[in-house]
Amino acid sequence: MSPETTRKVGVVTNILAANERVADENRRVFARYGLCVINLISSPGAGKTTLLEKTLPALAAKGIRAAVIVGDIATTRDADRLAVHGVPVVQIMTEAFGGSCHLEASTIRMGMEQIDLYALDLLFVENIGNLVCPAEFDLGERAKVALLSVTEGEDKPLKYPLAFQVSNLVLVTKVDLVPHLDFDLESLSANLQAVNPRLARLDLSARRGTGLDAWLAWLDAQIAASRG
Numbered sequence: 001m002s003p004e005t006t007r008k009v010g011v012v013t014n015i016l017a018a019n020e021r022v023a024d025e026n027r028r029v030f031a032r033y034g035l036c037v038i039n040l041i042s043s044p045g046a047g048k049t050t051l052l053e054k055t056l057p058a059l060a061a062k063g064i065r066a067a068v069i070v071g072d073i074a075t076t077r078d079a080d081r082l083a084v085h086g087v088p089v090v091q092i093m094t095e096a097f098g099g100s101c102h103l104e105a106s107t108i109r110m111g112m113e114q115i116d117l118y119a120l121d122l123l124f125v126e127n128i129g130n131l132v133c134p135a136e137f138d139l140g141e142r143a144k145v146a147l148l149s150v151t152e153g154e155d156k157p158l159k160y161p162l163a164f165q166v167s168n169l170v171l172v173t174k175v176d177l178v179p180h181l182d183f184d185l186e187s188l189s190a191n192l193q194a195v196n197p198r199l200a201r202l203d204l205s206a207r208r209g210t211g212l213d214a215w216l217a218w219l220d221a222q223i224a225a226s227r228g
Helices: 003-033 048-061 077-083 105-112 161-165 175-180 185-195 212-227
Strands: 036-042 066-072 089-093 122-126 143-149 169-173 200-203
Touching: 003 036, 003 105, 036 048, 036 212, 048 066, 048 077, 048 122, 048 212, 066 077, 066 105, 077 089, 089 105, 122 212, 161 185, 169 185, 185 200, 200 212
Parallel strands: 036 122, 036 143, 066 089, 066 122, 143 169, 169 200
Antiparallel strands: none
């Protein structure tokens, strides 16, 4: 290994170690408040914002108090879409930090400072659209949820295994489009099994409402577990 490569590896190691320290601090804060934190990761366009647009009103109807920290490199478009549902929404734009392709524990800490955590049961982090970097950074969350749209193809778990290895649940989105695509759900199942045999899976279509009840039930279980 060359000195330059060694230096780069050392820098990455230091960054991840520093992130882990802040993530552990975040985790202790969340535990103190009994707050359930869910980190949503996916490729761009997999449907994170649309899912939240359907989820937030359903949670409110059940008396569950939620908020969202939205990560994007630029624009407030997703945050604007979610704010109309009357929940606290904090936008983090990483353009000011060099256009980072992921959120880190320290940026979540900044977002937390803008929210009354006592007034919440559930905090969503809508991470920046990317299946690579967000998988590497612990934010202190209770669970990572990976979204995989059927429009992306069945091979994504094999091409980006870490995202599915570190996730607690995969949501296969836009399943209403399967009849119109050359997409094989059985092949996807085999690929998911190959990279993470313990990964739970739900199939849903946010626009049609398919699978939404199962998703809400999963969230209920996470909230209950967070309250201890």
